[in-house]
Amino acid sequence: MLVLGAAAVAVLMHAGAPLLQAQSLTSFAGVALLAVAAELLLIRYPLRPEYSDRGIWLSVSTPIVIAVILVYGWQFGVWLDALITLLAGAVMVYCRSTRARWVAVNTFQSILSAWAAGIATAMVFETRSGVWNLQSAGALGLGLLVYMLVNGALVGMTVALAEGVRLRWVLAQTLLSLPRDILLMTPISFLAMAALHAYGAAGLLGVLAPYLALRQAFVLAARQQELYHQTIRSLGFLVQRAHPYTGGHLQRVSMWARRVAERLGLPPDRCELVYEAALLHDLGKTVLDERILNKPDRLTPEEWEEVRKHPQLGAEILRDTPFLAPIIPWIALHHERPDGAGYPFGLMGEQIPLEARVIAVVDAFDAMIGGEAPNQRRPHKRSLSLDEALAELEQGAGKQFDPKVVEVFRQVVHEWRAHREARAGA
Amino acid sequence: MQGAWWAFGITVASIAALAYYAFVMLPARIHRWRCDGLRAFARLIELRTQGRYGKAEPMAELASAVAQRLGLPLHERRRMELAIYLRDIGMVAIPYHILNKPTPLTPAERDLMGRHAEIGASITEQIPGLWHVAPIVRLHHVVYSEQPDAPLAAHLLSALEDWIRIAESADVDTAASVLKQGAGARYHPVVVQAILGEVQQRALDGVQSLTRSAALWL
Numbered sequence: 268m269l270v271l272g273a274a275a276v277a278v279l280m281h282a283g284a285p286l287l288q289a290q291s292l293t294s295f296a297g298v299a300l301l302a303v304a305a306e307l308l309l310i311r312y313p314l315r316p317e318y319s320d321r322g323i324w325l326s327v328s329t330p331i332v333i334a335v336i337l338v339y340g341w342q343f344g345v346w347l348d349a350l351i352t353l354l355a356g357a358v359m360v361y362c363r364s365t366r367a368r369w370v371a372v373n374t375f376q377s378i379l380s381a382w383a384a385g386i387a388t389a390m391v392f393e394t395r396s397g398v399w400n401l402q403s404a405g406a407l408g409l410g411l412l413v414y415m416l417v418n419g420a421l422v423g424m425t426v427a428l429a430e431g432v433r434l435r436w437v438l439a440q441t442l443l444s445l446p447r448d449i450l451l452m453t454p455i456s457f458l459a460m461a462a463l464h465a466y467g468a469a470g471l472l473g474v475l476a477p478y479l480a481l482r483q484a485f486v487l488a489a490r491q492q493e494l495y496h497q498t499i500r501s502l503g504f505l506v507q508r509a510h511p512y513t514g515g516h517l518q519r520v521s522m523w524a525r526r527v528a529e530r531l532g533l534p535p536d537r538c539e540l541v542y543e544a545a546l547l548h549d550l551g552k553t554v555l556d557e558r559i560l561n562k563p564d565r566l567t568p569e570e571w572e573e574v575r576k577h578p579q580l581g582a583e584i585l586r587d588t589p590f591l592a593p594i595i596p597w598i599a600l601h602h603e604r605p606d607g608a609g610y611p612f613g614l615m616g617e618q619i620p621l622e623a624r625v626i627a628v629v630d631a632f633d634a635m636i637g638g639e640a641p642n643q644r645r646p647h648k649r650s651l652s653l654d655e656a657l658a659e660l661e662q663g664a665g666k667q668f669d670p671k672v673v674e675v676f677r678q679v680v681h682e683w684r685a686h687r688e689a690r691a692g693a
Numbered sequence: 694m695q696g697a698w699w700a701f702g703i704t705v706a707s708i709a710a711l712a713y714y715a716f717v718m719l720p721a722r723i724h725r726w727r728c729d730g731l732r733a734f735a736r737l738i739e740l741r742t743q744g745r746y747g748k749a750e751p752m753a754e755l756a757s758a759v760a761q762r763l764g765l766p767l768h769e770r771r772r773m774e775l776a777i778y779l780r781d782i783g784m785v786a787i788p789y790h791i792l793n794k795p796t797p798l799t800p801a802e803r804d805l806m807g808r809h810a811e812i813g814a815s816i817t818e819q820i821p822g823l824w825h826v827a828p829i830v831r832l833h834h835v836v837y838s839e840q841p842d843a844p845l846a847a848h849l850l851s852a853l854e855d856w857i858r859i860a861e862s863a864d865v866d867t868a869a870s871v872l873k874q875g876a877g878a879r880y881h882p883v884v885v886q887a888i889l890g891e892v893q894q895r896a897l898d899g900v901q902s903l904t905r906s907a908a909l910w911l
Binding site for chain 2: 302453454455457499501554556559580584585589590
């Protein structure tokens, strides 16, 4: 962070002089206008610092910053970007949605990115006389590309350092969305540039309207995509409420499964899928006769046969839902055992997907400790303490459970318990 | 300024393309995603009732054709399609042995079965982003003479569900005559007209392939 800050301050000082001497009043008005616009946008839709591809993510001010760089020069762009990020960040700190430290980091990052974009465009685009030509459009695209590459790399490094996520995954996420983002931003940036060139800062007002409308559409789309994940989750919950003892079980299992997946180094979007798979892992049970599932005494062999169908039934339910295709095998195989004694297929060791092994461990563990409310306890077994259950898992490691997953899970449980005790103490 | 006009044209065109993407293509794709997601729950009910309820595919296709014929706007057709996938979701709460009872149901059991629409609607109401579908789920067995001012989409589902069930168990002509008899009493007359019109307009082999595919689904 210190390095970032020093570099950013150096860039600002380097840029500082021409700005203070030569900028006209309209340009300052432009800065004010843009900063206010960015501020308002951020209040309504705080940008998430996530690299997840789950939502459609559009940066607020990048197209306009690049346009400003091309029309007024990079010095101006750098200052503008710094100001926007800082102001918007200040508002977000005021709204308690982020911390001052992150705003500083963000500001440094945007200063450096804008500077890199300015240098790159200055190499191909020198004259500021003509805007309506291919050269300027190319320079614009290049500027956007460089800005987002540098910004993506810097953000990626920060996220990787701060959250212990692997840098490679963060960068891959950034690179994947890059072509789409550039394609979306270039026309708007071009229009902004033309308007700035022709009418000065006031021209931006004309660009702002279509820009806001489009942004609104994408934000809505992103939110709707969020909604559809929520749909899956809430339907998972609601449907399984039909079987009372699965209530709190599902929440814990999916939370733990995701944490174990993270610890095992799976990519973030994969971990999210593991969460969803853990939530839906017993979906097949909703198809079965609840008199068997809720039966307090031992099941007859025929009844066991029925119960053992539930992994495949769950897979069958999700068969026609393409976006859940990756989790279908995990659900179908969450009762397989590494020693080959599981059902439905009796697969061995590595034949079982890692995610299914994770769900198997977490599911079995939570079943052993039983739910917290009396009606969440499994009817046919006595519940164990955390330590007893962990010991049981370790006993089964290599036979019933994957030893590596058990090892990681033990750490997760210890952490969870420490956290819970700390909270109870406080 | 030579290049000004084509550059301006390209910019405007690409913004128009963006707008088309954001306001037309994206909503359509999101709708498909939602249908994909809800299809799982239609299949759940189908598996739970051994194929007797919850089937959505044959119905969704026919229903949207009829709805177009009725002139329902796009958002209403989408709402109806989501309701088709969710309409029987309330059956998760109906005991298994009643759903799968081989002998005819007693009046009390039939009463319980009849509550699936209400239960399904209250489940749907709790799903963020789907509350607007709940009224149609609640009324998907609506009787015209009792609630003539229910949404047209609900009347459509009510009549179409019966038509498909009778067409599968008996034949298309019987189904058509049942609908005609019930028009104005049990079924909405305009809906009956639209359904029968659609069915007639489809060539005979089209209808046969529909019932055949419905039979394959069993």
